[in-house]
Amino acid sequence: MTALRFQPVLAVLAAAAALLFLLSLAIGPAGATPAVSLRALFGGGEELMVLVMQEIRLPRALLGLIVGATLGLSGAALQGYLRNPLAEPGLIGISASASFGAVIALYTGLSALFALALPLMALAGAMLSVFVLQAMAGSDGRPLTVILTGVAISSFAGAMTSLVLNLSPNPFAATEIMFWMLGSLTDRSMPHVWLVLPFTLVGWALLLRLGRALDALSLGPDAAASMGVDLGRVQRLAILGTALSVGAATAVTGAIGFVGLVVPHVLRPLVGAQPSRLLPASALGGAVLLQSADILVRVIAPDRDIKLGVVTAIVGAPFFFWLVWSHRRSGL
Amino acid sequence: MARRRWLGALLAGLLLPAPAPAADPAPGRVVSLNVCTDQLAMLVARPGQLYSVSYLARDADNSAMVEEAGAYLPNHGLAEEVFLMKPDLVLAGTYTAHGTVSLLRRLGFRVEEFPPETSFEDVRANLRRTGALLGNPARAEALVTAMDRELAALAAEKTPRLRTALAFSNSYTSGAGTLVSDVVRRAGLENIAETLGMTGLARLPLERLVLADPQLMAGVPTPAEKPALADQNFAHPAYRALAARTAGAPLENRLTVCGGPFTLKAARALQAAAMRAARASGAVRAETEKTTQNQMPKVAPSTGGSGQAAARSLAALPLLPALHAVEGTPE
Numbered sequence: 001m002t003a004l005r006f007q008p009v010l011a012v013l014a015a016a017a018a019l020l021f022l023l024s025l026a027i028g029p030a031g032a033t034p035a036v037s038l039r040a041l042f043g044g045g046e047e048l049m050v051l052v053m054q055e056i057r058l059p060r061a062l063l064g065l066i067v068g069a070t071l072g073l074s075g076a077a078l079q080g081y082l083r084n085p086l087a088e089p090g091l092i093g094i095s096a097s098a099s100f101g102a103v104i105a106l107y108t109g110l111s112a113l114f115a116l117a118l119p120l121m122a123l124a125g126a127m128l129s130v131f132v133l134q135a136m137a138g139s140d141g142r143p144l145t146v147i148l149t150g151v152a153i154s155s156f157a158g159a160m161t162s163l164v165l166n167l168s169p170n171p172f173a174a175t176e177i178m179f180w181m182l183g184s185l186t187d188r189s190m191p192h193v194w195l196v197l198p199f200t201l202v203g204w205a206l207l208l209r210l211g212r213a214l215d216a217l218s219l220g221p222d223a224a225a226s227m228g229v230d231l232g233r234v235q236r237l238a239i240l241g242t243a244l245s246v247g248a249a250t251a252v253t254g255a256i257g258f259v260g261l262v263v264p265h266v267l268r269p270l271v272g273a274q275p276s277r278l279l280p281a282s283a284l285g286g287a288v289l290l291q292s293a294d295i296l297v298r299v300i301a302p303d304r305d306i307k308l309g310v311v312t313a314i315v316g317a318p319f320f321f322w323l324v325w326s327h328r329r330s331g332l
Numbered sequence: 333m334a335r336r337r338w339l340g341a342l343l344a345g346l347l348l349p350a351p352a353p354a355a356d357p358a359p360g361r362v363v364s365l366n367v368c369t370d371q372l373a374m375l376v377a378r379p380g381q382l383y384s385v386s387y388l389a390r391d392a393d394n395s396a397m398v399e400e401a402g403a404y405l406p407n408h409g410l411a412e413e414v415f416l417m418k419p420d421l422v423l424a425g426t427y428t429a430h431g432t433v434s435l436l437r438r439l440g441f442r443v444e445e446f447p448p449e450t451s452f453e454d455v456r457a458n459l460r461r462t463g464a465l466l467g468n469p470a471r472a473e474a475l476v477t478a479m480d481r482e483l484a485a486l487a488a489e490k491t492p493r494l495r496t497a498l499a500f501s502n503s504y505t506s507g508a509g510t511l512v513s514d515v516v517r518r519a520g521l522e523n524i525a526e527t528l529g530m531t532g533l534a535r536l537p538l539e540r541l542v543l544a545d546p547q548l549m550a551g552v553p554t555p556a557e558k559p560a561l562a563d564q565n566f567a568h569p570a571y572r573a574l575a576a577r578t579a580g581a582p583l584e585n586r587l588t589v590c591g592g593p594f595t596l597k598a599a600r601a602l603q604a605a606a607m608r609a610a611r612a613s614g615a616v617r618a619e620t621e622k623t624t625q626n627q628m629p630k631v632a633p634s635t636g637g638s639g640q641a642a643a644r645s646l647a648a649l650p651l652l653p654a655l656h657a658v659e660g661t662p663e
Contacts, residue, residue: 029537048574052539055570109559172501172562179561187503187538189568303535 006277009270013284017065020291024061025053027298059190064291066193067185067253070200070245072286073279075260076267077207080214080275081238084143085265085327086320089246090257092146093129093153098243098250099180100157100164101125105251107168115191119199123247129153130239182309183256185294192252203245204283206237211276213237218275256309258316259286265323289315358467359420359442365409365432366425367394368590369446372462373423374400375592376472384417396586396594411435421465449591451514452483458591479593483518486596491520491603492610497536497546498525498583499571501553501562505536512588515595519602521548538565542574548609549575550583550602579609 025041026034030052040049041058071089078087089095105111105121136149161180165173213234216224225231250256263285264278271277293311300306362377363384364370370385374397387408388394389401407413411432414422422443424433436443444465449455456476463472496516498505506512506523507530516523524544525536551571553563565571582605587598 028539030539030543048542048545051570051573052542055568055573056539056542106561107559112559168558168560170558170560170562173560176561187565187568189570191569303537305535 006271006281009267009281010284013267013281013288017284017287017291020288020295021061021065024064024291024295025057027295028052028057029302055189056187059188059193060185060294061291062193063185063188063196063253064294065287066196066200067249067256068259068287068290069283070203070249070286071256071259071290072263073204073207073283074242074246075286076264076275076278076282077210077214077238078242078260079264080217080278081210081234082137082146083217084146085323086143086147086261088258088261089126089242090255090259091154091261091320092133092150093157094126094133094242094246095250095255095257096154096157096161096181097125097129098122098247099125099255100161101247102251103161103164103180107164107170107173115195119195119248119251122251123199123243125157126247126250127239127243129157130243134235134239178307179254181255182307182313183250183254184305184307185253186305188252196248196252199248200245203241203243203248206241207245208279210234210237210241211279214275214279254307254309256290256312258312258320259289261323262312262316262319263289265319359465361417361419362421362423362466363407363414363417363419364389364423365407365414366423366428366446367391368425368448368458368592369423369462370401371395371397371590371592371594372446372458373466374404375475376459376462376468377466378468378471381466381468383419384414392586394586394589396590396592396597411439414441415439423462423465448511450509450511452479452518452591452595454511455479455591455593455595459593475593479596482593482596482600486518486520486599486603489520489603489607491606493520493522494547494579494606494609495524495527495544496521496548496550496581496602496606497541497544497578498523499536499541499549499551499565500533501560501565503535503538503541503565504533505530505541507531507534511591511595512583512598515583515588515599516602519599519606521602521606538568538570542570546574546578547613548581548602548606549578550581550605551575552583552585579605579612581605581609 022034022038026037030049032040032049036045036049037053037057039045040053043050043054074094075088078089078092079085081087099122101121101124102118105117110121111118132153133146133149137146158181162177165177165180168174213224213229216227216229217234219227221231260282264282267281267285268278271281289312290308293308293315296311297306297308358378358381360381361383362373362381364373364382365386367386367388370389373382374385374389382404384405384407385401387406389404390398390406392398395401405417407417409428409432414432414436419441422436422441424443424445426445426447428445433443433445446458446461447454449458456479459472459475459479460469463469498512498516500506505525507525507528508523509531510533513523513526524541524546525534528536528540528544530536551566553566582601583598584601587595
């Protein structure tokens with residue numbers, strides 16, 4: 001398959017993300033026309049509609065954009081850095097660990113005293129899981145080792161999350177395990193956006209600086225080192241960037257799986273399999289996928305609050321099977 | 333204090349055999365397993381007749397008769413526990429663990445199951461049934477008569493029919509066919525959830541709540557020392573903005589978990605809040621005609637006091653802080 005030109009691909013993805021952002025703003029149980037909705041977004045029209053647009057739909061659409069981009073970008077960065085086609089924050093346990101950190105902060109009441117505790121604890125959870133993964137699999141770890149370690153981290157973090165929720169005296173806590181394991185953007189608010197944005201912006205900046213190094217790394221760590229790539233710096237950027245962006249995103253939306261897996265694989269042939277190009281393309285692609293999923297859950301069952309992770313898994317799991325199958329045949 | 337009282341009750345139960353004549357089939361020792369049957373039994377039972385109520389009857393978040401419950405042994409609804417109490421009659425809810433109920437029946441105990449009350453009609457029926465089972469129908473009838481008198485008094489008030497929104501944790505609300513909705517109706521108010529065609533306990537998305545433009549709002553969060561995502565809907569800026577422009581009303585969970593004569597207090601409190609809201613908006617409307625401000629001011633003082641403390645002092649109802657005013661909002 002021949003690679004398309006890079007700039008047009010980015011332009012199309014950006015246009016799609018922007019279009020879905022507008023569509024996301026126009027969809028909701030209130031059922032106002034798009035024209036009325038958009039006018040209310042900028043403070044025009046009925047007072048209550050303005051409230052709905054600015055405080056309910058805008059944060060939801062913004063978080064879809066931010067979190068989707070985070071998951072796509074971190075998936076592409078992890079696949080390049082670990083040189084593992086199956087790497088993805090959800091599959092290798094980073095999201096589950098971030099969820100666990102966030103759950104501790106929220107249900108112990110820590111985040112009520114100190115709002116930043118929520119993203120910081122999620123970040124700590126994410127960071128810890130990457131270190132464990134690194135220690136177990138090594139920087140040139142075999143794909144199987146990485147995935148198995150990830151499975152263990154995911155299961156452990158998931159079990160600890162359930163434990164904390166079971167021990168909570170709040171009768172609702174136990175049912176909130178769905179949110180933390182499958183993710184949702186329902187009724188998130190602008191304070192959540194402000195809480196997430198600084199961390200994700202820094203995380204994105206770190207991950208996007210990996211481009212050249214990942215290009216070199218695709219030839220193998222020795223070749224990359226001989227080309228002057230500082231492998232220690234690559235490691236720090238990858239770990240810190242992923243932990244910052246995925247940790248903060250998970251802290252407010254729960255763990256959403258498969259986005260970081262599917263998006264880089266779909267886009268890789270379009271950008272000529274070059275990691276430095278794949279990073280920005282995957283960020284935009286992640287935003288497109290997550291926003292589509294969030295629009296879908298609102299259209300198919302507006303009153304049921306279906307979790308986002310359900311939709312991304314329905315798309316992502318068959319894709320994962322196909323990926324494993326094709327790699328098995330090519331002798332992974 | 334409470335301890336000594338139940339000890340007294342216990343001793344009274346042990347030393348004084350039930351003064352019932354031989355022909356009277358009234359059970360001498362009654363155990364209740366469900367917080368709703370607990371309260372029915374405490375209201376209707378003769379002294380010394382009720383032996384144990386569930387531990388939930390002592391939980392101020394779920395029971396309207398915490399003080400009274402202190403006089404009885406608490407149980408946790410376990411078959412073994414109940415077996416050792418050797419009751420003549422066991423009262424349970426239809427949602428009480430089926431395993432426990434069927435096991436107790438197999439062991440030869442008489443278990444009577446009560447469906448949860450979804451209206452004052454049900455309260456009437458359950459009170460009468462409890463009276464018949466405990467051999468104290470006169471007491472039950474007196475409670476029903478008193479309750480009906482109060483319901484008539486509520487209906488006689490000329491309440492402005494305000495659009496009322498009920499907001500529970502996780503953005504849930506009570507639609508048609510629920511006790512809370514009957515409370516709203518008896519208070520002379522319109523329940524937004526019913527207008528929107530919702531039945532039972534249903535999700536009312538924040539967006540629809542805002543656009544329903546309520547005139548009176550009752551928000552019932554779980555106590556703040558037990559954080560969970562479920563209560564984040566009360567902290568959402570859109571909810572807070574709506575609550576700040578809408579009159580607040582108190583609604584106490586403990587009065588509406590189960591139906592009983594005490595549930596009338598919830599209806600009366602809603603009615604009082606509606607009256608205050610209407611008076612305030614009337615007064616303000618006259619004023620705003622000059623200032624062209626059409627915002628309805630908050631009626632209840634927004635001290636952000638805890639619902640727990642508010643729950644204790646029903647006497648001070650007109651001063652109850654709006655439960656939904658999580659943060660102080662400007663008057």
